[in-house]
Amino acid sequence: MGGDVSAWSQRLSGKKKKIIEELVQGQESANHLQILFQETGRHLSSSKKEALIDKILRSFDQTLAALSSVDSAEVSTASNQDSADTRKKPAASKEKRGCYxxxxxxxxxxxxxxTMEDGHAxxxxxQKEILxxxxxxxxxxxxxxxxxxxxxTKQVxxxxxxxxxxxxxxxxxxTCMSYSSKTPPLIVTNSECWETGTVDDGDSEILIKHQHHEHSDPTPTSLVVKKETKEETSTTPSDVTDLDCIMWKDIVGDGELEYCSEPAEMVSNMYPSCTEISPNFEMDFGIKPLEFEFDECAL
DNA sequence: GCTATTTGACCCCT
DNA sequence: AGGGGTCAAATAGC
Known part of the structure; x- marks a missing residue:
C-alpha cells in the first residue's frame, strides 16, 4: 500500500504542475488578448485573434482534462481514506442515524x-424549506x-x-441507465439570464432556441442537435456512459447555447465527466473564470 | 402487504 | 451556529 501511495502522490504532483502551467498559460493568453483588444480594438487581425483564442481554449481544455483525472484520483483515494478513517463520531442517538x-x-x-419529469425514475x-x-x-x-x-440524485x-x-x-x-423512452421538454438555462434552449424529445432531435441574447445579436438563433440513442448494452455500471451527460454534451457541444454559470462549484464539478464541452462552452458563452479549489491532498 | 411520500430528526459542512 | 443534505419512522395510496 505504501508504495501505491507514493506513486500516487508523484503522479498527482505531476498533474498539479500541469494544471498550474495550463492555468497560467491560459491566464497569460487572456491577459494578452485583453491588452490587444485595448490597443487595437476591432482592428486586430482575425487570424491573430483566432490563434490567441485557440491557445486560451486549449489551455483550459488541458487544465480540465488534467483536473478530471486528478478528480478521479481524489475520489479513489478518498474512498480509501474513508475505510481507514477512524474519525470518531458521537454515537447516534438512533442506531442507524449519523452513519451517512x-x-x-x-x-x-x-x-x-x-416539469419535474425527466424520464428517469x-x-x-x-424536502426542505430553504432560507x-x-x-x-x-x-x-x-x-x-x-x-x-x-x-x-437531483434537487428540485x-x-x-x-x-x-x-x-x-x-x-x-x-449508472443504472433506467432511461425511459419518454423524455419531457427540457430547458437548459440559468434563472438570471434566462437564455433558454428548449429541448423537445420528439424522436431523436432536440431543438434549442435562443430567445434572446444579452451580449450579442438579439436576433433569435436556433440549432438542431442530434440526440444519441443509447442502447442498454453495458453490463457493468462502470462501463455505462451517463446519458444525462451525453444529452448535456449534445445540447451544448456544438451550439452557442449560453450557460450562465451556477456557483463556480457547480460548473467546475460538472466538467470532470463532461470535459468535451468545456472549451467553447466556457469561452464563447461568457462564463466567469472558474475558480478551482484544490484540496491540499490533491495538490 | 408493498411501495412511495411526508416529515421531523440527525448530522455534515462552512 | 445554522443552513441544508440525508435518514428513517410514520403515513398514504394502490
Whole structure:
C-alpha cells in the first residue's frame, strides 16, 4: 500500500504542475488578448485573434482534462481514506442515524424546466424549506440506488419568479441507465439570464432556441442537435456512459447555447465527466473564470 | 402487504 | 451556529 501511495502522490504532483502551467498559460493568453483588444480594438487581425483564442481554449481544455483525472484520483483515494478513517463520531442517538456521509459535489448541473419529469425514475427522500426561498426544495434519488447502486440524485425547487418553472440540479450520474423512452421538454438555462434552449424529445432531435441574447445579436438563433440513442448494452455500471451527460454534451457541444454559470462549484464539478464541452462552452458563452479549489491532498 | 411520500430528526459542512 | 443534505419512522395510496 505504501508504495501505491507514493506513486500516487508523484503522479498527482505531476498533474498539479500541469494544471498550474495550463492555468497560467491560459491566464497569460487572456491577459494578452485583453491588452490587444485595448490597443487595437476591432482592428486586430482575425487570424491573430483566432490563434490567441485557440491557445486560451486549449489551455483550459488541458487544465480540465488534467483536473478530471486528478478528480478521479481524489475520489479513489478518498474512498480509501474513508475505510481507514477512524474519525470518531458521537454515537447516534438512533442506531442507524449519523452513519451517512454527505456527498462532496460530484458532477452537478442545473436545468430549468416546466416539469419535474425527466424520464428517469426518481424517489423522493426529502424536502426542505430553504432560507429566503418561497418554495421548498425536494430531494430525489434514483430508484435504482440500491439494486443497481446508482448514485444519481437531483434537487428540485420551484423558481422564485412565480413562474411554473422548476430548477432541477442533478448531482452525480446515472449508472443504472433506467432511461425511459419518454423524455419531457427540457430547458437548459440559468434563472438570471434566462437564455433558454428548449429541448423537445420528439424522436431523436432536440431543438434549442435562443430567445434572446444579452451580449450579442438579439436576433433569435436556433440549432438542431442530434440526440444519441443509447442502447442498454453495458453490463457493468462502470462501463455505462451517463446519458444525462451525453444529452448535456449534445445540447451544448456544438451550439452557442449560453450557460450562465451556477456557483463556480457547480460548473467546475460538472466538467470532470463532461470535459468535451468545456472549451467553447466556457469561452464563447461568457462564463466567469472558474475558480478551482484544490484540496491540499490533491495538490 | 408493498411501495412511495411526508416529515421531523440527525448530522455534515462552512 | 445554522443552513441544508440525508435518514428513517410514520403515513398514504394502490
Amino acid at each position: 456521509r454527505r456527498k462532496r459535489a460530484a458532477q452537478a448541473w442545473t436545468i430549468v424546466s416546466d 426518481w424517489r423522493k427522500y426529502g 429566503n426561498s418561497k418554495h421548498p426544495r425536494s430531494y430525489f434519488r434514483c430508484t435504482r440506488k440500491y439494486d443497481k447502486g446508482c448514485q444519481a 425547487q420551484r423558481m422564485e419568479d412565480g413562474s411554473q418553472m422548476y430548477r432541477t440540479t442533478y448531482i452525480g450520474t446515472h
